[in-house]
Amino acid sequence: MKRNEAHKYISVADNTFIKRYVKTGKVKAYPTEHGIRYDRDEIDEAVRHYYD
Secondary structure: OOHHHHHHHOOOOHHHHHHHHHOOOOOOEEEEOOEEEEOHHHHHHHHHOOOO
8 A cells, every 4th residue: 555545544644654663664665666555464463563
């Protein structure tokens, strides 16, 4: 999913999504020919284990 979809999906601000999920390595950014995409399953797993 796109970045703007990803942060809305988990109801956080864009900066929060990048800082707490992407930069910490909990969610990977996948470059495609259509831009950067994020995996919904990885996002779900990161949210589930946020406090671990």
